[in-house]
Amino acid sequence: MRTLKSIFDFYLDASIHVALAVIAMAGVTFHLFGTFSDIDLLGFIFFSVIVCYNFIKYGVEAYKYLIVSNAYHKSIQIFSFLSFGFALYFFFQLDVEIWWGTIALGLLSALYAVPLLPRAKNLRNLAGLKIYIVAFVWAGFTVLFPLLDAHMPLDWDFWINFSQRFLLVLILILPFEIRDLQWDDKSLRTLPQVLGIRNTKKVGIAMTVIFFLLTFLKDSIHPMEIGMRLVLAIALALVLMSDKRMRSRYFVSFWVEAIPIFWFLLFWGVEKIL
Template identity: 35%
Template sequence: MRLFKPLFNFYINSSLHVALAVYALTWLTLLELELGYNEIILYFVFYATITGYNFVKFFGVAKFRHKKLTGWLKAIQIMSFFCFLLMCYYGAQLEQETLVILLVFAMLTFMYAIPFLPQRKDWTLRHVGGLKVYVIALVWAGVTVGLPAVNTRCEMTFNVLLLLVQRFIYVVVLMIPFEIRDLKFDNSKLETIPQKLGVNKAKTLGYGLLFLFFGLEFLKHNVNNTKMVLFIVVMLTGIMLRYAKIDQGKYYSAFMVESMPIMWLLFVFLFG
């Protein structure tokens, strides 16, 4: 048991869990668009997520707040280096059109973490009021939907565009519990959703977005996955949102909320 807790903390803090969530969302896209299992895309997304998230952390944007983490920092850096090499390996096998899109998202990630001017450390995309959650949602939607669609030369149909919008909406909802948790840390100038609306209204907005997210499914044609699975995902995400609070447990958002995409994929395999 003594070994389990530090290993679990390493799993969370090294971005392995968030990488699995992005991996799961990408696989869900492949399933819905009937593109088949694509090892290159999935592995690239997994390793790129670890590389990107840990890059942001190491540059002090998402600062480690727990002293116990510092003992694992070197191990996380070493792991991130090997993940970067693997990202490059799988990235070299992607289509040229995909690499162009990836360059855009790489620039967004860079601008999110690195100040535009060295002397102004607060001049990053993260510090632009009200922008943080939408930048993250845009990158997640682009990587988990746009990337597999472009790389497999999938036709950009109405269904694909709807899926992009749905994924963007869903990630915004997933971010709300994190922003509620971070209310006691975030500078008021960030103008996060809970800062602007308050906790209760932020949750109400989240419920409305979940309703919209589910409703858009009925506009699609010949959808592969079942609406029952999506309904379960919406209900469970709504419950996660309902019980999010400022003084939430250490793993509530970082593990439980972040697990929703993984659970979604499991539900598709079980009930789809």
Template identity: 45%
Template sequence: MISFKQIFDFYIRSSIHVALSVYALVRMTHYMFHISADQPMANFAFFGTIVGYNFVKYDVLARAQKQQMRNELKIIAALSFCSLVAVGYYFFKLQLVTQIVSVGVLGLTLLYTLPFFPNRKNARNWAGVKIYIVALCWVGVTLVLPLLNAHVPLGFDFYLKCIQRFILVFVLILIFEILDLANDDPHLKTVPQQIGVKRTKIVGLLMLIPFYFLELLKNNFIQEQMIVNGILVVALSLFLAFANEKRSKYYTSFWVESIPIFWWLMVVFF
């Protein structure tokens, strides 16, 4: 009999949870820029995240073929294939400019995974680069693509939100890097590897200050958003402060990745 833990682990390992986080950020973008529900764009981001993340996580295993695929991996592969079909379907429902830019984001993802240059590893293994590539991909998918698809003018608020979104994702990744410190290759030169855990936490906490106060510079400032963002900053600060190498894998893979979902739900309900 399949246990709840097995179902929950599959939910995490198949990238459905992280895809929901991306979906939530796309919907946050719709809310912030007063875009009527663009479901094809949100669905494209959701299914694209499942395909992208599973490709990044399981590509090496699939290509090496050093062991027979377990049943769970077979199901994940089937889910990824179905998600790829859904991505293709929703891709042709997007505006042309959105399609072009999404191909660019795909290229960045492939650069992160596959070794394109002779005698060089993929970008995932380039020293100190990983965190910036991931953050830029998230900004592109959750902010740039939805605005392009809705033909929203890319004015001052857009650049403001790009900075905020980049900071948000950057801080989330810092928490992952702290927990992965014992297992990461020293040559990756992650932020905790270079400056230590304590200083990494300080950097993350300091970055949340501009994230919060940049909201005041918006052309259409909403006071209630400051309250929601304040709760988000407190939650992020606590997760960052209590992060360490001994934490359970669920600390990041579920709880930390739930923060964007929590942020969106605060807007939906309050």
């Protein structure tokens, strides 16, 4: 039992779970736009997310994450190093357009953690900017890249989907911000710090409603899209209305981050049945 818990903790701590959540979002984009999943793109997204998140978690935000031992930390470092090698391999299999997109989003991610100039602040420390950077990067990886990979136009429906994905990630981040309220520096001015927990949840519910209603602005709606987005919106609302469970490590780190995975599996399963 202890071995299973250790494996599960490594699965979470090494950012494998969050990487699966990100490629699940990319998978939903492939379904919505009727394109084929590209294993090279999915491989690149998966391993680059692991590298990026582990760099931030155990570098910039290390004070939030209790490492049980140096050996455990070392194993995560080795895994991250191997993931970097795989990310590079898949990166060079992709089109030049995605290379440029990766450079732009990668620079934004780097500035999130590393100051551009000596004594300068990184983007993470600019009040209130943190979650918008993360949401924009996730939307880029999971909506922009699949369409660039499929050589599809960045039309009106692309921008609606990009906006919805941006909102979805913002909503998913809110439980983490509430959980981390006790650790986050007040200079970050996160939403729970500025608005309080109750008002932050209200903002999250409002964003969830907007996320769902944006579907009706699309020119072309997938046959299952309204129902699937409604299910997702209900799940998000239920999470936001949770109280004590929001402060639980596994509830946020596993169940909240698993929402995109369950959404993709539901989407894929219903599509296969029908």
